[in-house]
Amino acid sequence: MKDKVTFDITRRGFLGTALGGAAALAAGPSFAQANTLNILSHRVHQAVLMPDGGENLLAEWKSAQDAEAAFTTFDSNPLMDRLFREASLGSTDYGVGYMVDNRPTSEIASLFEPLDSYQKDDPIEDFGDIAPGLVQGMTVDGNLIGIPVRHATQGLFYNEALLEEAGISAPPTTLEELVEQAGKLTFTSSAGTPVTGMILASDLAVFPVMFARAYGGDFITKDFELVPSPEAMEKGLDTLRGMFEAGSLPRSYATTKNDDMVTWIQQGRAAFTVLPFARNAQLNNPEQSKYPGKIKATAFPGSSSLPSGTPMAAVTEAWAMVVPKNAGDKQLAWSYIKEVSSKRVTTGMALNGNGPVRVSSYADPALIEKNPVAEVEAEVLATARGAFPPFPEAARAQATMLEEVQLAVIGRKPVKEAVAAIIERVKPLMPS
Amino acid sequence: MRSGRILVVAGKAVAVAALLTWSLVPIAFVVMSSVKPGQEIFAVPTVYAFEPTLEHYAELWRRWGQFFDGLIDSAIITAGATALAIIASTCAGYVYSRNSSRFLNASVMFLIVVRLIPPIVVTLPLFPLVNIMGLNDTHIVLMVLYATFFVSLGTVLMRTFIDQIPRELDEAAQIDGAGRLTILRRVIVPLAAPGILAVAVFVVVFAWNEFLFAFVFTATKAKTAPLVISEMIGSIDGVDWGILFAASTTQLAPILIFVVLMNRYLVAGLTAGATKG
Numbered sequence: 001m002k003d004k005v006t007f008d009i010t011r012r013g014f015l016g017t018a019l020g021g022a023a024a025l026a027a028g029p030s031f032a033q034a035n036t037l038n039i040l041s042h043r044v045h046q047a048v049l050m051p052d053g054g055e056n057l058l059a060e061w062k063s064a065q066d067a068e069a070a071f072t073t074f075d076s077n078p079l080m081d082r083l084f085r086e087a088s089l090g091s092t093d094y095g096v097g098y099m100v101d102n103r104p105t106s107e108i109a110s111l112f113e114p115l116d117s118y119q120k121d122d123p124i125e126d127f128g129d130i131a132p133g134l135v136q137g138m139t140v141d142g143n144l145i146g147i148p149v150r151h152a153t154q155g156l157f158y159n160e161a162l163l164e165e166a167g168i169s170a171p172p173t174t175l176e177e178l179v180e181q182a183g184k185l186t187f188t189s190s191a192g193t194p195v196t197g198m199i200l201a202s203d204l205a206v207f208p209v210m211f212a213r214a215y216g217g218d219f220i221t222k223d224f225e226l227v228p229s230p231e232a233m234e235k236g237l238d239t240l241r242g243m244f245e246a247g248s249l250p251r252s253y254a255t256t257k258n259d260d261m262v263t264w265i266q267q268g269r270a271a272f273t274v275l276p277f278a279r280n281a282q283l284n285n286p287e288q289s290k291y292p293g294k295i296k297a298t299a300f301p302g303s304s305s306l307p308s309g310t311p312m313a314a315v316t317e318a319w320a321m322v323v324p325k326n327a328g329d330k331q332l333a334w335s336y337i338k339e340v341s342s343k344r345v346t347t348g349m350a351l352n353g354n355g356p357v358r359v360s361s362y363a364d365p366a367l368i369e370k371n372p373v374a375e376v377e378a379e380v381l382a383t384a385r386g387a388f389p390p391f392p393e394a395a396r397a398q399a400t401m402l403e404e405v406q407l408a409v410i411g412r413k414p415v416k417e418a419v420a421a422i423i424e425r426v427k428p429l430m431p432s
Numbered sequence: 433m434r435s436g437r438i439l440v441v442a443g444k445a446v447a448v449a450a451l452l453t454w455s456l457v458p459i460a461f462v463v464m465s466s467v468k469p470g471q472e473i474f475a476v477p478t479v480y481a482f483e484p485t486l487e488h489y490a491e492l493w494r495r496w497g498q499f500f501d502g503l504i505d506s507a508i509i510t511a512g513a514t515a516l517a518i519i520a521s522t523c524a525g526y527v528y529s530r531n532s533s534r535f536l537n538a539s540v541m542f543l544i545v546v547r548l549i550p551p552i553v554v555t556l557p558l559f560p561l562v563n564i565m566g567l568n569d570t571h572i573v574l575m576v577l578y579a580t581f582f583v584s585l586g587t588v589l590m591r592t593f594i595d596q597i598p599r600e601l602d603e604a605a606q607i608d609g610a611g612r613l614t615i616l617r618r619v620i621v622p623l624a625a626p627g628i629l630a631v632a633v634f635v636v637v638f639a640w641n642e643f644l645f646a647f648v649f650t651a652t653k654a655k656t657a658p659l660v661i662s663e664m665i666g667s668i669d670g671v672d673w674g675i676l677f678a679a680s681t682t683q684l685a686p687i688l689i690f691v692v693l694m695n696r697y698l699v700a701g702l703t704a705g706a707t708k709g
Contacts, residue, residue, distance in 0.1 A: 072651040
């Protein structure tokens with residue numbers, strides 16, 4: 001031990017340090033700089049605008065506005081949580097947020113700037129070219145609160161190599177064919193891999209909704225009609241139940257997640273799945289997939305019992321750009337939205353893997369060449385709609401529905417009873 | 433008699449093996465998958481013999497530069513939170529150890545109660561407050577929060593350690609003219625070093641891995657590595673498992689090394705006061 005240690009703290013010194021520290025803290029964090037637009041988004045929204053090693057699609061906007069775009073990125077649900085919390089504050093540093101179209105209830109929409117007047121004063125290029133259904137999804141109580149920027153529309157993916165191995169020459173065109181092919185494809189492949197005909201996640205409403213729609217039914221319509229055709233919903237669940245019984249759905253159906261669908265199809269463990277068309281590149285990525293170039297996509301087929309000419313409405317989910325009411329420079333935010341919504345940037349983002357919201361983008365030769373599923377995606381998008389409309393109790397309604405669907409599919413509850421329970425339990429959650 | 437002993441030993445071996453399998457298999461899977469070719473990570477039948485590759489680490493470096501920024505942020509925040517928690521816990525532990533009053537005894541109970549509050553309960557009300565103070569997206573806010581959550585446990589631990597240091601040493605130092613702070617620095621801290629290290633282990637492990645506070649209170653400037661990893665489990669563009677496992681291994685390595693090195697202090701911390709009569 002040393003002889004002498006001094007450690008003097010005087011009251012004045014302590015007070016000075018404390019005050020100095022507090023002042024430094026108060027002065028320290030400066031978030032938004034002049035001409036910096038803070039954007040709250042998913043990483044993919046940033047990546048399609050500024051791809052690694054690719055053209056920065058925001059370069060022109062940056063130069064014209066003398067501004068920088070600073071992205072803060074989160075995964076989908078955390079992103080929504082953060083966006084709504086920021087918009088609830090007295091003020092926020094974020095000028096633009098990305099919102100998914102199943103979220104804007106009247107209450108949430110009231111946190112965001114109505115964009116009609118911006119569109120009137122300084123319109124987006126050829127606004128009518130943006131899919132009207134997507135625009136409708138972001139119109140709440142008559143106010144346009146978001147400009148669509150990306151969609152993810154569900155398609156039927158199949159492993160062409162496995163189909164060939166099972167002697168199937170073409171993908172199904174009716175739901176009945178799909179069920180039959182999935183049955184045939186529940187086998188052990190020549191590679192020694194046990195194959196399940198189809199894999200679907202059990203925790204997403206998309207799949208039972210698609211099966212109900214295949215028979216002309218639905219879960220909740222855009223006019224908030226709950227299970228408009230119980231018979232169609234029963235048929236859809238009966239089909240899923242039959243597939244599970246036949247082993248065409250995995251035994252682990254009740255615990256199957258979205259990521260399992262991707263890995264199973266990449267590994268040749270399943271022959272069919274339902275995923276957004278945008279997943280095509282990932283499913284065929286040679287670094288991850290055992291079947292690069294062999295995973296193809298087509299429209300999810302409706303039942304042959306559907307009246308002729310009735311389109312199968314696949315499920316689509318769209319993202320839109322919104323401006324929090326408590327944001328600072330809203331004109332800068334609008335200039336960004338205008339730029340990102342332009343034809344040039346929309347097509348550029350589509351070439352980088354974004355689901356384009358403009359109909360004209362699908363006619364772009366470069367996109368057709370680069371994206372083999374662009375054509376079928378455009379066709380499906382024409383009649384696609386959301387899984388269900390936004391309302392305050394939507395999450396609980398979805399969870400309730402899925403609970404009953406799971407019981408029906410794994411045979412713990414008769415299908416008829418499950419559908420009746422969906423109607424009975426979800427009804428009180430519906431908006432009045 | 434002998435066969436009975438063999439059975440006991442065998443039973444213990446099986447129990448230890450089961451425990452190790454339970455704990456180590458997930459870690460081994462993550463580490464192995466980080467050097468496995470992407471196609472083979474989830475292959476069925478499972479591929480055990482493969483040519484290791486560092487490709488996922490290279491991709492992690494190339495595509496997820498923000499992960500490494502996140503590691504730096506995590507390190508800064510962890511270091512700050514640990515220092516704060518140690519200072520506060522040691523001072524408080526010293527006071528609790530050397531003083532006694534009805535108020536102090538009651539406040540020990542309060543410290544324990546504070547630990548029972550689920551973090552989410554305080555997180556959301558704190559958000560607007562932190563925002564008003566201009567501390568959002570700073571390292572400081574996380575340092576303070578992490579330290580706050582561990583000061584209670586740290587204080588109780590430090591009190592137990594300091595209780596074991598004879599009061600006569602304080603008195604001897606006092607006679608030599610030392611003040612309270614000098615006694616704390618020159619006498620208590622060196623002798624209670626194992627306790628300080630035990631507290632440090634708890635805080636470091638918590639702060640390095642914490643997600644909820646970091647998610648709520650940071651955006652870009654103080655974004656920690658667990659937040660970046662959570663983004664890799666993207667629900668929109670899919671998961672690149674090889675990169676995710678490489679990031680998880682990178683995140684895990686320093687803390688694993690730290691905990692292994694500090695293992696004996698951790699045990700000392702957990703058993704502190706256990707033999708006190």
